[in-house]
Amino acid sequence: MIHHVTVLVFLKEGVLDTQGKAVLSVLLHAGHSDVRDVRIGKYIQLQIESPTREEALKQANAMCEDLLVNSIIEEYTVKLRGEEDA
């Protein structure tokens, strides 16, 4: 069974988000004067073949720890989106 897992990766509080600051500056210059802060992270959609939801979540967490997330500066959340037959 294919499980759809959503991973959100974002910089830890206090880590300077240079990409976000650049976008903030562009938004302000484009006339969006009410924006106060912008922080940009990653939205990763994984399809994982696994017999159970629990195993899919475990695999997704392992992928985050191994490769997808730099745990020194980033945090992440993992969530199952739904199920469908392979």
Place this chain on the structure above:
Amino acid sequence: MIHHVTVLVFLKEGVLDTQGKAVLSVLLHAGHSDVRDVRIGKYIQLQIESPTREEALKQANAMCEDLLVNSIIEEYTVKLRGEEDA
């Protein structure tokens, strides 16, 4: 009042996600043999100064249309995360 708005930006179905394919390949080579597909989008957190939730959402949508989203190849969702005093 500061409104926290979350924007998820992702490639439209059918648009080739080269970044996702690269990550898929690396995950497979790293031994995560159960992963079937990876798609990578952006997770944008906006802080918007606005009197009402509705106005904050409207502003966020305007920012997406103007700058944050390439509507030819991308789709997006906008969601209020919560409210707190400025």
